[in-house]
Amino acid sequence: MELGESRHNLRLLEGELKNALGAPFVTLVNSGSSANLAAAIWVKQRCGVRRRVLLAGFSFPTTIASFTLLGFDVRLVDTEPDGFNLDPEALHQELNDQVAAVVVTHFLGFPAQLSRIAKAARAHGALLVQDACETMNLLVDGARLHEHGDVVTHSFYHPHHLSSFGGGAVVAPSPEVHDHLQSIVHWGRSCRCHYDATRCEAPPGLNHNFWYQREGVNVEMSELNACFARWQLVSWPEQEARRWQHWRLWEKAMAGIPGVQTWPAGGNVSPFVFPIGVSPGRFARVAGEIMARGVEVRSLMGGAIHLHPAYKHLAHAGLKQCAAMGARSFFVGMHQTLETEKVERATAIVREALEKP
Numbered sequence: 604m605e606l607g608e609s610r611h612n613l614r615l616l617e618g619e620l621k622n623a624l625g626a627p628f629v630t631l632v633n634s635g636s637s638a639n640l641a642a643a644i645w646v647k648q649r650c651g652v653r654r655r656v657l658l659a660g661f662s663f664p665t666t667i668a669s670f671t672l673l674g675f676d677v678r679l680v681d682t683e684p685d686g687f688n689l690d691p692e693a694l695h696q697e698l699n700d701q702v703a704a705v706v707v708t709h710f711l712g713f714p715a716q717l718s719r720i721a722k723a724a725r726a727h728g729a730l731l732v733q734d735a736c737e738t739m740n741l742l743v744d745g746a747r748l749h750e751h752g753d754v755v756t757h758s759f760y761h762p763h764h765l766s767s768f769g770g771g772a773v774v775a776p777s778p779e780v781h782d783h784l785q786s787i788v789h790w791g792r793s794c795r796c797h798y799d800a801t802r803c804e805a806p807p808g809l810n811h812n813f814w815y816q817r818e819g820v821n822v823e824m825s826e827l828n829a830c831f832a833r834w835q836l837v838s839w840p841e842q843e844a845r846r847w848q849h850w851r852l853w854e855k856a857m858a859g860i861p862g863v864q865t866w867p868a869g870g871n872v873s874p875f876v877f878p879i880g881v882s883p884g885r886f887a888r889v890a891g892e893i894m895a896r897g898v899e900v901r902s903l904m905g906g907a908i909h910l911h912p913a914y915k916h917l918a919h920a921g922l923k924q925c926a927a928m929g930a931r932s933f934f935v936g937m938h939q940t941l942e943t944e945k946v947e948r949a950t951a952i953v954r955e956a957l958e959k960p
Contacts, residue, residue: 610797612829617798619836624740624757625747626774628781631829632788635736635758636665637822638771642732642754643669644787645780648817649730650703657697657729658706659689660907660925666708666734667914675703679909679919682928686866687878687903688715691723696920698723704730707752711903711934712738712764712875713866717751724752732756736771737875739764740843749774754784759832762938764846764873765839767832770824778802783817791819842939843873849937849946853877856950860957876934878903881957883931890933892956898949900933 617629632638646656656675658667660682670677680697683690687710694705705724707715717733724731731752735741739757741748748755755774759767773788775781782802786792793805793816805814824832835842850868857865857879864880881889890900906929907922908914935953937946 610826612826612833613824614798616824616829616833616836619833620772623836623839624774626749626755628775628778630773630775630781630784630788631824632771632773632822633824633828634769634822635756635760635763635771636669637788637820638736638756638758638773639663639666639669639734640820641773641784641787641822642756643673643675644818644820645754645784646670646704646730646732647673647675648783648787653701653703653729655699655702656704656706657689657694657702659708659710660909660919660922661687661710661903661929662706662708662908663734663736663904664908664911664913666706667908667917670704670706677917679917679922681919681922682710682925683716684924685928687711687713687928689720690924691716691719693920694720695723698727698729700727702727702729704732706732706734708734709738709741709748711878712741712871712873714738714741714743714871717743717748721751730754736760737763738871738873740872742872749776754780759828763875764843765832766835767824767828770828770832786817787819788822789819790821791815791817845939845943846873846937848943849939849941850874850877852943852946852950853935853937856954857957860954863957874937876901877937878932878934879953879957880928880932883927886931886933889956893953896952896956898935898952900935900953903929903932903934906930 620629654676656670656677657680660679681690681693733755735755736758757772759765759770773784793814794812795803805811907925
């Protein structure tokens with residue numbers, strides 16, 4: 604974990620992430636947003652004339668913008684009943700042979716119903732992109748995320764599971780997709796010598812490193828950020844254990860409160876935060892009281908994305924379930940860097956506020 608030879612830590616981090624994620628191919632980028640942009644460019648270069656992309660009502664601005672800025676027709680799909688992710692039933696109503704990709708966000712680190720979603724996407728020839736920026740070692744139906752679809756994006760932003768103090772990754776299922784993504788994030792060039800000279804097809808000569816076979820961007824992770832990520836990976840199992848310790852503190856403290864809903868982690872290996880649901884009539888008062896006592900709470904990333912000015916123009920057939928969830932739910936933090944004593948104090952404050960009629 605030292606700075607020295609060019610791309611030394613980048614090459615080592617790619618291998619270490621493959622082991623940590625059980626991923627076959629990893630392309631490193633400078634943020635989760637850049638990971639989504641690279642995935643969107645890959646979809647555009649793969650999808651031919653198809654121009655429609657389907658995303659859930661709980662999606663992140665940069666996930667959506669990655670596709671709209673590339674000229675895709677983005678259409679929003681409602682979320683599952685009493686959940687946070689894309690509803691397979693609603694998706695079925697929107698899928699047709701004009702859809703280029705279905706983009707699944709594992710919102711708050713909770714797993715989407717991938718088996719059903721992937722089957723529906725494949726039936727219409729649509730690519731499946733997974734935004735897993737709020738989770739890490741997620742298993743769905745006993746399988747890793749990349750086993751369910753095409754590309755998967757991750758973020759190593761500081762509040763997330765693994766921090767590189769700025770960075771992200773795109774996981775690919777095959778060497779061909781990996782080569783394509785590597786080209787996209789390195790200006791669109793043909794040269795592959797920076798990661799596997801045996802696969803390089805760029806012509807020899809003066810322009811070997813600067814022979815462009817497609818449109819691309821320059822969003823590779825820095826060597827310094829790779830160094831930070833490698834350092835964090837050393838203690839990642841212990842960090843995840845601490846995160847789970849905080850989850851269990853919140854789960855125990857919130858149990859049995861009338862009118863309060865929580866969501867079990869179930870098969871979700873790596874949740875991001877701890878969400879809490881109350882009736883819409885209590886939402887503002889409870890959240891305000893909790894924050895007044897020094898505990899930070901957040902809405903579900905601002906609620907359903909179609910309610911925000913920048914995204915009101917996006918088409919949808921109704922986002923009733925998504926809007927209802929956003930109007931009654933907030934989340935509290937459980938990051939591994941928090942002191943356990945402070946987490947315990949926060950759970951007591953939140954419980955006191957929620958127990959009031």
